[in-house]
Amino acid sequence: MSSKVKVLITGASTGIGATYAKRFAERGHDLVLVARSVEKLEANAVELRQETGVSVELLPADLTTEAGLLAVEARLRDDSSIGILVNNAGSNVGGTFVTQRIDDLTKLVTLNATSVLRLSHAVAPRFAEKGEGSIINISSVLAFAPEWQTSVYTATKSFVLLLSQALQAELGQKGVYIQAVLPAATRTEIWNFVDEDKRPPLMEVAELVDAALVGFDRREAVTIPHLHEELRWQTLETARQALLQDTGHTTAASRYLEAK
Numbered sequence: 001m002s003s004k005v006k007v008l009i010t011g012a013s014t015g016i017g018a019t020y021a022k023r024f025a026e027r028g029h030d031l032v033l034v035a036r037s038v039e040k041l042e043a044n045a046v047e048l049r050q051e052t053g054v055s056v057e058l059l060p061a062d063l064t065t066e067a068g069l070l071a072v073e074a075r076l077r078d079d080s081s082i083g084i085l086v087n088n089a090g091s092n093v094g095g096t097f098v099t100q101r102i103d104d105l106t107k108l109v110t111l112n113a114t115s116v117l118r119l120s121h122a123v124a125p126r127f128a129e130k131g132e133g134s135i136i137n138i139s140s141v142l143a144f145a146p147e148w149q150t151s152v153y154t155a156t157k158s159f160v161l162l163l164s165q166a167l168q169a170e171l172g173q174k175g176v177y178i179q180a181v182l183p184a185a186t187r188t189e190i191w192n193f194v195d196e197d198k199r200p201p202l203m204e205v206a207e208l209v210d211a212a213l214v215g216f217d218r219r220e221a222v223t224i225p226h227l228h229e230e231l232r233w234q235t236l237e238t239a240r241q242a243l244l245q246d247t248g249h250t251t252a253a254s255r256y257l258e259a260k
């Protein structure tokens with residue numbers, strides 16, 4: 001049993017989540033791994049136990065179902081040894097808004113957004129009470145790019161970013177750390193829905209996660225590993241705050257006043 005806090009990672013069977021599992025195991029954290037594919041989870045668990053000696057528990061769950069969400073929420077609420085939650089599970093769907101099936105879109109929202117909300121809410125009271133605990137939410141740079149790709153996926157990633165920033169504002173003062181990680185194109189199976197010749201240049205997943213963990217160790221609120229010019233993010237945030245400061249008027253802006 002590790003003396004370090006236990007880490008629960010969703011979407012830990014492949015890609016970014018599986019790499020987070022490897023890295024946290026290498027740091028000596030016991031793990032709880034969540035995904036649908038028991039076979040992949042078991043294979044990862046065997047390798048991680050052999051390589052690092054940490055405890056690895058599997059919690060197979062489909063986070064687009066009520067039963068799956070309830071099972072993981074209960075574990076997060078009841079297991080006080082879990083001190084880090086990585087909300088990573090996510091998917092995308094191909095096609096355009098008008099061609100995508102609404103069932104697929106509602107599942108996408110449940111996985112990418114509702115699961116982040118519900119699992120964060122399952123741990124936040126305990127973390128706040130204890131005055132410590134971390135939540136890593138995997139958003140995307142597409143949170144800034146509604147015109148770039150499928151609309152609903154982008155909207156879910158904007159939700160994750162804004163929720164993370166709001167929770168950091170509320171819970172940071174109580175000792176809880178919330179990190180929003182915004183990857184850009186990274187080599188994982190999520191790209192399977194895009195033809196190989198249509199994919200952008202991809203960052204290797206270990207490079208992405210290692211950079212994100214540097215941000216985590218620095219307690220950075222928003223971590224954007226692909227963004228080389230940090231000033232671009234800082235400028236966006238400054239402009240956002242300035243916009244908010246200019247919305248306290250009681251009369252409409254002159255550009256909306258019709259000539260009398």
Ligand SMILES: NC(=O)C1=CN([C@@H]2O[C@H](COP(=O)(O)OP(=O)(O)OC[C@H]3O[C@@H](n4cnc5c(N)ncnc54)[C@H](OP(=O)(O)O)[C@@H]3O)[C@@H](O)[C@H]2O)C=CC1
Nearest residue numbers: 011013014015016036037062063090140185186188189190
């Ligand atoms: N790769 C990239 O370019 C980028 C990825 N991201 C985000 O990174 C996160 C991880 O994605 P990535 O590693 O790339 O993709 P992968 O497809 O490689 O991994 C997705 C993970 O989520 C799990 N998952 C999918 N559906 C469900 C479900 N219904 N219930 C529970 N788990 C589920 C999968 O496991 P299983 O199928 O076994 O359930 C898998 O472990 C996502 O949130 C994604 O939006 C953000 C920006 C860029």
Ligand SMILES: N[C@@H](C=O)C(=O)O
Nearest residue numbers: 092140142184185190
């Ligand atoms: N392309 C998206 C993943 O599918 C993303 O960059 O978030």
